[in-house]
Amino acid sequence: MKYNVEVIVSYKKGVLDPQSAAISGAISSLGYQNIENLTISKKFNFQISGREKKEVEEQVESLCRKLLANPVIENYQYIIGEEK
Amino acid sequence: MKYNVEVIVSYKKGVLDPQSAAISGAISSLGYQNIENLTISKKFNFQISGREKKEVEEQVESLCRKLLANPVIENYQYIIGEEK
Amino acid sequence: MLQNKTENYKLAGLTEEEYKKILEDLGREPNPLELSMYGVLWSEHCSYKHTKKLLKYFPTEGERVVQGPGENAGVLDGGEGLGIVFKIESHNHPSAVEPYQGAATGVGGIVRDIFSMGARPVALLNSLRFGPLDKQRNRYLMTGVVKGIGDYGNCLGIPDVGGEVYFHPCYNENPLVNAMCLGLVQIDKIKKGVAQGVGNVVMLVGATTGRDGIKGASFASANLEEDNEDKRPSVQVGDPFMEKLLLEACMELVDNPYVVGVQDLGAAGLTSSACEMAARGGSGLELDLDKVHVREKDMSAMEIMLSESQERMLYVVEPQGVEEVKKVFRKWDLEAREIGKVTDSGKIEIYYQGKLEGSIPTKSIVDGVPLRNPLREKPKYIEEKGKETPKDLELNYNEVLRKLISDENICSRKWVYSCYDYMVGNNTVLRPGDTVGAVRIQGTTKAIGLTVDCNPLYPYLEPYHGGKMVVLESYRNLVAAGFQPLGITNCLNYPNPEEPENYYVLEQSIKGIAEACRELNTPVTGGNVSLYNQGVDTKIYPTPVIGMVGLIEDYNKCVTTSFKGEGEVIYLVGE
Amino acid sequence: MKFGVVVFPGSNCDKDAEYAVKLLGQSCEMLWHKEKDLKNVDCVIIPGGFSYGDYLRAGAIARFAPIMGKVVEFAQRGGLVMGICNGFQILTEVGLLPGVLIRNKNLRFICDIIPVKVENDMLPFTYNLKKGDILHLPIAHGEGNYYIDPKGLEELKDNGQIIFSYVDNPNGSVENIAGIVNKGGNVLGMMPHPERGVEMVLGSVDGEKILKSVITWWGDKNATK
Numbered sequence A, B: 001m002k003y004n005v006e007v008i009v010s011y012k013k014g015v016l017d018p019q020s021a022a023i024s025g026a027i028s029s030l031g032y033q034n035i036e037n038l039t040i041s042k043k044f045n046f047q048i049s050g051r052e053k054k055e056v057e058e059q060v061e062s063l064c065r066k067l068l069a070n071p072v073i074e075n076y077q078y079i080i081g082e083e084k
Numbered sequence C: 001m002l003q004n005k006t007e008n009y010k011l012a013g014l015t016e017e018e019y020k021k022i023l024e025d026l027g028r029e030p031n032p033l034e035l036s037m038y039g040v041l042w043s044e045h046c047s048y049k050h051t052k053k054l055l056k057y058f059p060t061e062g063e064r065v066v067q068g069p070g071e072n073a074g075v076l077d078g079g080e081g082l083g084i085v086f087k088i089e090s091h092n093h094p095s096a097v098e099p100y101q102g103a104a105t106g107v108g109g110i111v112r113d114i115f116s117m118g119a120r121p122v123a124l125l126n127s128l129r130f131g132p133l134d135k136q137r138n139r140y141l142m143t144g145v146v147k148g149i150g151d152y153g154n155c156l157g158i159p160d161v162g163g164e165v166y167f168h169p170c171y172n173e174n175p176l177v178n179a180m181c182l183g184l185v186q187i188d189k190i191k192k193g194v195a196q197g198v199g200n201v202v203m204l205v206g207a208t209t210g211r212d213g214i215k216g217a218s219f220a221s222a223n224l225e226e227d228n229e230d231k232r233p234s235v236q237v238g239d240p241f242m243e244k245l246l247l248e249a250c251m252e253l254v255d256n257p258y259v260v261g262v263q264d265l266g267a268a269g270l271t272s273s274a275c276e277m278a279a280r281g282g283s284g285l286e287l288d289l290d291k292v293h294v295r296e297k298d299m300s301a302m303e304i305m306l307s308e309s310q311e312r313m314l315y316v317v318e319p320q321g322v323e324e325v326k327k328v329f330r331k332w333d334l335e336a337r338e339i340g341k342v343t344d345s346g347k348i349e350i351y352y353q354g355k356l357e358g359s360i361p362t363k364s365i366v367d368g369v370p371l372r373n374p375l376r377e378k379p380k381y382i383e384e385k386g387k388e389t390p391k392d393l394e395l396n397y398n399e400v401l402r403k404l405i406s407d408e409n410i411c412s413r414k415w416v417y418s419c420y421d422y423m424v425g426n427n428t429v430l431r432p433g434d435t436v437g438a439v440r441i442q443g444t445t446k447a448i449g450l451t452v453d454c455n456p457l458y459p460y461l462e463p464y465h466g467g468k469m470v471v472l473e474s475y476r477n478l479v480a481a482g483f484q485p486l487g488i489t490n491c492l493n494y495p496n497p498e499e500p501e502n503y504y505v506l507e508q509s510i511k512g513i514a515e516a517c518r519e520l521n522t523p524v525t526g527g528n529v530s531l532y533n534q535g536v537d538t539k540i541y542p543t544p545v546i547g548m549v550g551l552i553e554d555y556n557k558c559v560t561t562s563f564k565g566e567g568e569v570i571y572l573v574g575e
Numbered sequence D: 001m002k003f004g005v006v007v008f009p010g011s012n013c014d015k016d017a018e019y020a021v022k023l024l025g026q027s028c029e030m031l032w033h034k035e036k037d038l039k040n041v042d043c044v045i046i047p048g049g050f051s052y053g054d055y056l057r058a059g060a061i062a063r064f065a066p067i068m069g070k071v072v073e074f075a076q077r078g079g080l081v082m083g084i085c086n087g088f089q090i091l092t093e094v095g096l097l098p099g100v101l102i103r104n105k106n107l108r109f110i111c112d113i114i115p116v117k118v119e120n121d122m123l124p125f126t127y128n129l130k131k132g133d134i135l136h137l138p139i140a141h142g143e144g145n146y147y148i149d150p151k152g153l154e155e156l157k158d159n160g161q162i163i164f165s166y167v168d169n170p171n172g173s174v175e176n177i178a179g180i181v182n183k184g185g186n187v188l189g190m191m192p193h194p195e196r197g198v199e200m201v202l203g204s205v206d207g208e209k210i211l212k213s214v215i216t217w218w219g220d221k222n223a224t225k
Ligand SMILES: Nc1ncnc2c1ncn2[C@@H]1O[C@H](COP(=O)(O)OP(=O)(O)O)[C@@H](O)[C@H]1O
Pocket: C125, C126, C127, C128, C160, C161, C162, C163, C164, C165, C409, C410, C413, C414, C416, C417, C420, C431, C432, C433, C434, C435, C436, C437
């Protein structure tokens, strides 16, 4: 069985995100005064094959922890859907 | 009125993204042979205030074109939702 | 509350003796904010309670010494009014937790130390130790550290001109990341970290103050907003872009006559910089935390005082200069806030939301910590190892040579330094790959040679003589490249000093370093101590990293390492 | 000849460019990003560094600086513009040059001195050089991997817009591209740093050849007027 996976990795609350700060600055100097609370996250999409969802879930979880996110400063969440 | 906006910026098909390639490599060297078609995108979330959705939509569109994405290599899509 | 007292001071990292001293100094019980401020300033990291006495062995004076230990960085006289500002600092623990950010913020911190003196940073070096690379975690640590150093220094545009990487299992649990920076200043324009002049204004400039880096050990952290999913990171994230702006703005203020003192915010954030500046000036400070530009809502006084958010500086400015100072920071899109003033109370007084939240005698919190005098005992292994004889040597020279040059401790380091921009600035006359790095001084024919070095086996096997040998090696490196060595900075990386054997080694090797420096006339102008580099299964070898600077009058006469042509004669010099 | 060097927040080769230009006996103005005045310079240099921290994409934010509007006008009138490293990235983002620079193929920052080949010697920037000449130039970048779609690449080739190429491609650029010019030939973008290669003691003198080309070309052009 093949599953479509989407993982979102974003900074934890309270961690300085210099990139978002710089982009927010650029946006307001471009004249958009009505935009606020900009955050940036990384989105990963991939396909994974496995016998059952539970097994796949474990793999995705460990992949997030080991590679895709840095648990010291980042949170991650994922959605696993069956491929149509 | 305030709107919640989510913008996804990803590489166009056919453009090789060195980062995706490197992460795919890392995944398979970690021993996951069952993962394929990995892509990475950027996800922006922000709030924008404006009188009506149409006006806001135009602003978001132009922001994407001008700043958030580079149309030479990237596609973008966005969702604008009313704030609850 | 009362029955929790013991727990409170322990949570703040203090001993009973220290707590009693605080009661004595204050004449009352400290409140939680005060206790946690004492906790961080009386930590080993800030107070040097285990090493203060030992550091006295170092020769710190000499005809070239303009500024010895005690300021943000040391300064040597390079002739014709030129000040050579340099220092080394460790970021070992943060790098073990988060290699990329830990190493990056280590670079950020040492660079701020240099430009807070009014000097323009012109070169970086780094000294790295990891466990062997056959372990995946060590590879992960090393990759992250090298990238962190590179990304931060490259963005700042400061060339990284040298360093060293060494692998040994004793660093498996405690990698070492030491960063050194060199800056240049006109001696009469040196700025100091001093708060003086009643009524002068204290300004906090640069990045916002967030909840990052607030020490988990601090007893109050249990009271932080409960939110389990988002555990507060004790690791800070660096923003080299912000630092670059800060650097340029501070450089513009070098000539400003109203600036009285400058210091960067490093470990223990506002607490340490405010208290230290006041202590150096023999003054008091009144701080109004409502004026601090914070990153998050509802921060407590304690969080603001202890935050280790990066890329911030504290300025003390005469009132009539405040607008001018603000204007310079505004030009660089930076915030500069007036957060307090200098007083003659001899106390640090902290106001928040209209209330006096804390009041601590400056002298007590900065210099009052009871110094430790741990037991010493010569480690048994020293005798035993001394008796070992070399194993039979392999006689197949080709094989030996192949093994040697492919050893991870000997092979080329190009894969490390090619990640660092070592040419930016148009001054690098000796690049990584040579015996030492060197940057020329624009407008003159002079250049400064730099090296960081430590072979930990020497002090491990023979603490005293090994300490000497580490200094000698740096000295030889500089001399070989044509430089007159002038002075050193050092980073003492050691295991837990409370174990008698460790303390013995620490003391002996410091004595050895001191002896060599005295003999060679290379005084010590500053440094850093990192103790407790010890894990469950391993403890590091004594690793006193020496950063040495030297001068050459004509940089065209620098000697590079490579063989220059066929038929040249090779000499082996020495005994 | 009067050069102008743009200074963005985060630029860090601005002073090096100034140094090199002055070393060659020319005058130099620093052009602050918030201003809208090119101070009558004859050639604008957009220097290397990390403008606005290179956040989002290298050069993405810098292109909106007030000074850039003037640079674009200047370039469209035929003025000489040299974008070096980060400057190249900015020129592609602002649309003066086609294509884009993405992360190096191996994702690593690379600092080195490497051979670069002259591909077109009919331009002001290669006025003193010959096609096929090899220059040893410093590079120092993390995002120097030039990308353009196949159609764009054909155009570049047809118009002779490829000016420099790598002998050993360090970063994955298509066609080993190290530098390109616009159709008019007056706007140059290159990843290597000519301003660093101006003294043997710094490891290279080949950068000087590019800067001197510009100066000689300028002198000849104005002499024939
Ligand atoms: N971490 C580092 N950062 C920058 N340069 C380094 C680093 N490690 C090693 N180098 C450089 O690589 C070269 C070789 O290093 P090393 O083998 O330790 O030299 P040496 O034998 O002179 O001690 C030196 O020029 C040194 O400056």
